[in-house]
Amino acid sequence: MKTVAIVGGGIAGIAAAIRLSQAGMKPIVLETRRKLGGRATSFVDPRTGKLLDNCQHVAMGCCVNLLDFYQRLGVLDRMQWHKETYWANPPHAPDVMRAGWLPAPAQFTGSFLRMRMISLKDKVAIAFAMFKLLRMGYAGREHWRGRVFLDFLRDTGQTERAIERFWEPVVVSACNLPSSRVDAPFAMKVFQEGFLSHRFASAMVLSTVALLDLYDPAEAMIRQAGGEVRLGVSVQAIAFDGARVTGVVTDEGLVQASAVIAAVPFDRLVKLCSPTLQAADERLRGIDGIATSPILGVHLVYEKIILDQPHLVLPARATQWLFNKGVDEAGRQHIHAVISAADQWMDLDENEITRRVRADIEWACPRAQGLAPIEVRSVKEKRATFAAVPGFEALRPGPRPRASGGVDNLILAGDWCDTGWPATMEGAVRSGYSAADALTHLDSLQTELPVALLARVAGLG
Numbered sequence: 001m002k003t004v005a006i007v008g009g010g011i012a013g014i015a016a017a018i019r020l021s022q023a024g025m026k027p028i029v030l031e032t033r034r035k036l037g038g039r040a041t042s043f044v045d046p047r048t049g050k051l052l053d054n055c056q057h058v059a060m061g062c063c064v065n066l067l068d069f070y071q072r073l074g075v076l077d078r079m080q081w082h083k084e085t086y087w088a089n090p091p092h093a094p095d096v097m098r099a100g101w102l103p104a105p106a107q108f109t110g111s112f113l114r115m116r117m118i119s120l121k122d123k124v125a126i127a128f129a130m131f132k133l134l135r136m137g138y139a140g141r142e143h144w145r146g147r148v149f150l151d152f153l154r155d156t157g158q159t160e161r162a163i164e165r166f167w168e169p170v171v172v173s174a175c176n177l178p179s180s181r182v183d184a185p186f187a188m189k190v191f192q193e194g195f196l197s198h199r200f201a202s203a204m205v206l207s208t209v210a211l212l213d214l215y216d217p218a219e220a221m222i223r224q225a226g227g228e229v230r231l232g233v234s235v236q237a238i239a240f241d242g243a244r245v246t247g248v249v250t251d252e253g254l255v256q257a258s259a260v261i262a263a264v265p266f267d268r269l270v271k272l273c274s275p276t277l278q279a280a281d282e283r284l285r286g287i288d289g290i291a292t293s294p295i296l297g298v299h300l301v302y303e304k305i306i307l308d309q310p311h312l313v314l315p316a317r318a319t320q321w322l323f324n325k326g327v328d329e330a331g332r333q334h335i336h337a338v339i340s341a342a343d344q345w346m347d348l349d350e351n352e353i354t355r356r357v358r359a360d361i362e363w364a365c366p367r368a369q370g371l372a373p374i375e376v377r378s379v380k381e382k383r384a385t386f387a388a389v390p391g392f393e394a395l396r397p398g399p400r401p402r403a404s405g406g407v408d409n410l411i412l413a414g415d416w417c418d419t420g421w422p423a424t425m426e427g428a429v430r431s432g433y434s435a436a437d438a439l440t441h442l443d444s445l446q447t448e449l450p451v452a453l454l455a456r457v458a459g460l461g
């Protein structure tokens with residue numbers, strides 16, 4: 001059996017390991033933490049002893065490889081599908097976006113026309129921009145590479161209100177950057193593939209269990225197939241003999257392998273590669289120039305129910321989303337608030353964070369007014385994701401080196417690699433599958449969401 005050392009037991013590393021073990025190879029997953037899952041995971045809050053997710057992780061119907069990954073792990077039944085998106089519009093009830101009977105790309109027409117948070121003029125402008133996105137197709141968005149998405153919004157005559165209420169909450173949540181900073185094709189991809197391509201592409205998929213519990217089956221699957229999962233083992237260096245990598249050096253000794261998949265974030269990867277290895281592989285150059293963007297997640301417990309919907313978008317507020325995480329036997333509701341691109345929040349203490357988030361919650365949920373949460377736990381992820389700014393795409397390496405030079409048996413994976421996706425679990429799975437592809441020489445292990453007929457006729461795809 002060909003032995004492959006996989007550095008990192010995040011989603012990319014697990015996805016690669018599962019596909020390699022299914023292809024008859026022997027993956028050895030080396031993960032520095034005592035649990036799998038990387039950034040999409042949970043922790044025990046020392047204040048309360050509760051198992052909390054570091055942050056709400058949202059998938060969508062268009063994340064077909066992530067759904068395939070969950071299916072392989074046997075945890076797809078732990079996902080809940082939400083076909084509606086709720087948009088706060090106080091003092092009225094929230095607006096609801098749901099796919100109606102029309103086929104994609106027109107599935108939202110009815111509910112979009114009924115939304116009250118934006119005017120008819122805004123809706124016409126939004127429809128015009130959506131039409132442009134359709135007509136340009138997937139290839140057309142490459143013409144916008146190097147420009148920010150706000151340029152496109154201005155070009156298509158979007159009003160300030162349409163930008164801050166409709167476009168911005170979607171862009172900032174999906175790309176973890178505002179439209180004034182994100183490289184336009186990333187945001188365009190979200191609307192083209194996540195809204196216009198298929199009637200269920202935008203359905204939200206949320207885990208009903210703690211994220212950590214999703215990865216339990218992975219260890220057993222990998223071990224049963226002859227592979228290994230070593231938790232609490234830190235890789236210190238990737239061993240390189242001047243031509244090929246020969247394994248990894250860990251705090252427990254050398255692990256020899258015929259290939260290495262590095263499935264760690266770019267800043268970690270640089271630390272694992274000697275200057276000689278960096279000089280030998282062009283993919284490793286320049287990646288220390290990749291910037292990151294923070295996310296803040298805040299868990300709050302209220303003594304009574306303040307939010308009826310499963311989730312709520314807060315248009316034009318600093319807090320972008322609220323998630324209803326359930327009600328306990330005593331009637332206390334757990335709310336999770338998410339602030340993406342949270343640069344302005346990183347230096348705030350928990351009291352100030354709570355004050356600001358409470359103001360947004362009280363704005364969106366009248367029943368929360370004057371009601372203090374009985375528990376609060378904020379989780380700052382300063383380096384949550386890469387920043388998909390103009391120029392970033394050119395730095396993304398593929399799993400294998402290009403013909404121009406590199407180390408053939410050093411395979412790269414991770415959400416930051418060249419998947420075309422923003423920093424997402426879907427991107428991480430895709431990169432893991434491509435890494436396995438590079439070693440198994442199978443046809444692509446990735447799946448693509450088919451574009452609906454009418455959307456294709458309109459120009460998408």
Ligand SMILES: Cc1cc2nc3c(=O)[nH]c(=O)nc-3n(C[C@H](O)[C@H](O)[C@H](O)COP(=O)(O)OP(=O)(O)OC[C@H]3O[C@@H](n4cnc5c(N)ncnc54)[C@H](O)[C@@H]3O)c2cc1C
Nearest residue numbers: 008010011012032038039055057058235414415424425428
């Ligand atoms: C707060 C937050 C919210 C997010 N929300 C969403 C969301 O709603 N939807 C979505 O799709 N995505 C979301 N993401 C992004 C998503 O979590 C990531 O894209 C994905 O988990 C990345 O997986 P990965 O395997 O590429 O990297 P990672 O998860 O970073 O995995 C890398 C692993 O390598 C390990 N490692 C590092 N160095 C070493 C070493 N030297 N030796 C051994 N192991 C090592 C790390 O411990 C880690 O487990 C969010 C991320 C954050 C932080």
